[in-house]
Amino acid sequence: MKLPLSPPPFEQIVQNLNNADNKEQLFRLLSANFGPVDNKGRYLHWDKLRHLQAPEGWALEEYWAALKFARKKLYKNLPFTAKNGEQFRFCLTDGMFKDLHWLDQNASGHIGMDKPVTNPHTRDSYLVSSLIEESISSSQLEGASTTRNVAIDMLRQDRKPQDHGEQMIFNNYHAMQFIREFKSEQLTESMILHLHGILTENTLDAPKKAGKYREAGDDIHVVDATASVLLHTPPDATELPDRVAKLCAFANDTDAKEFIHPVIRAIILHFMIGYDHPFVDGNGRTARALFYWSMANQGYWLMEFISISQIIKQAPAQYGKAYLYSETDENDLTYFIIHQLEVIRKAITALHRYLERKAAEIFEIEKCLEGSTLQGKLNHRQLAILRHALDHPTTIYTIQQHQAAHKLSYQTARTDLLKMADDFHILSKRKYGNTFVFLAPPDLGQRLSQMEARYAVK
Structure with a gap:
């Protein structure tokens, strides 16, 4: 994976126009009737926008600056800072509002459908299937090579893992059970450390690092699959206790004066664990597990029955790119939020198709009898x-x-x-x-x- 090209700074473009005494073009840029998205409704990063055709009469950099100016007016700052000291932020587009409305209708409250997941006699069967699917897919995203069928047999037979891949999946399954047990509790540093301990038991080169923050001597970097491209260096290890404390406060502060939609809050929690990288290994699995905790904690009960990792696994490069887009464009988490909203929607749609298929199978066998x-x-x-x-x-x-x-x-x-x-x-x-x-x-x-x-x- 290549690092995306960082966008030209908005302030620099404005300054260039001003220095060139191009006041007319500068005024047109600052008064343009552009929103935060292009004419197809896409929230594009400069890395992609630079290859496209700008609207007639606009240079690409000026068009980017006009889009960026519209986004700046919508930005909501978050209580987290990047390594450079700048705040993380995001904005909401019409398409995001539409997705959030759809999720509110289809993942929380009373869902008016005769589905097995709402039937107390059958829901546990589907819950077990979803826990298994998420455990396998989340672990495979991090390198577990165990096949799906072998992993299913291991979990359902409750046998001991026989290799590293099986151990990762076994741990992930029990971590998801831990999340379900604590879904009504407030998030604490102790919960996060214990969760990481479950996820990494018997899988780390240094076993004592399970459930412990990385230390100053741990040389932790995120690189591409070939280990030749440095993608991300997390904040200094000494900052971790304070950063995790702020993250817990954010996750628990659902009654804050400044409203943040519950789904957005859960996605931001997911992103920040990935960004801060508190541990020597297992950060991705921890981040996704905490996303589930946040969604369940805030009443999105249907999320217990879906697997976001199964969807992410279909296009893992897009997952990584969503992180990089956010980090390279002024800590704008909108890219990652949009990606995750799409992932959640696809996961819920996949659940509905799965339930329909299972219902058809039962109907078929009943007809045979x-x-x-x-x-x-x-x-x-x-x-x-x-x-x-x-x-x-x-x-x-x-x-x-x-x-x-x-x-x-x-x-x-x-x-x-x-x-x-x-x-x-x-x-x-x-x-x-x-x-x-x-x-x-x-x-x-x-x-x-x-x-x-x-x-x-x-």
Whole structure:
């Protein structure tokens, strides 16, 4: 990844026009009827704008200065400073207001849809799936190479990690559970350090650094994938306690006189952890986990069921570029906020598609059971296993795996599987040691057809 080209300073452009005695052009720039975005509604960085066509009669640098002047009038300063001592800031465009309104309608409060995530009998199954997905994707963004299927089996079987990648995913899963447990509490330095300790357990070259700030002797820099381009050097380690204290105050100050939209607040928290880079490793995972905490803390309950990392992973370069755009253009966080609003919207849309697909699968299997002895006898968890077993013959299911997948008690999970084997004859039961496992028979489809036939004869 290349560093984006820093924009020409607004003040310098104005000064150049003034020195050239070009008062007419200077007046036109300062009185132009441009907003903060281009004619396509895009909040462009100079690195991209410089390759485009300026409006007729405008030089590119002057057009940039006119856009920048419109943005300056909208800037809202934040209580954080960059390494150069300048404040971070952002502004809100019409497109951002539209996205925030959509999120308010679709991620918080009462959502008027008959969705499994609002059904107390099924919501835990979908919650577990989302926690697993975010844990895998967030860890893969930071280099975990474990495949998705292996990671899912590890988490659902609750087995110990066998390599570094699995350990990262295992840690991330438990960190997301920690976030859920503390979502109603105010953010503290202790919470952030403990969260980092969970995320990095048994994964650091220096294990004692887990849950500890980096120190002055830690040479921490953010570089590109080839380690040849320096992208970011975080603030001095001695500043971290004070910077984290300010960040906690910001995260908790939801009743401040100067209103900041809750989603914007959560995104800023995400950005600042990435910028400050408090730890030797695991900063990205910590930042994304704290974003979830902030959203849940502020009432956006649907966020517990989505994975932003899954969306970010599809275009990781855009994620990194959003950071760099903000840092290279006068600490303007608008670039990062716009990127994250798009990520959140895509993640929620992906959730809706996932729920629709799962609902269609359950409907399909229920239709298959019509007229059979099984009609109306299977609960939603057993229907899900049946659907999976039909597509994956010879799969082995365990009580522990079923328990973890749906957040059940051991007894409920055991009853589900025993009934599928002993009462419904859908699965084959085998005893391994002191416990039972349950096998999807290769002739399951034929068994179901025979059940329908027997029912029809009766």
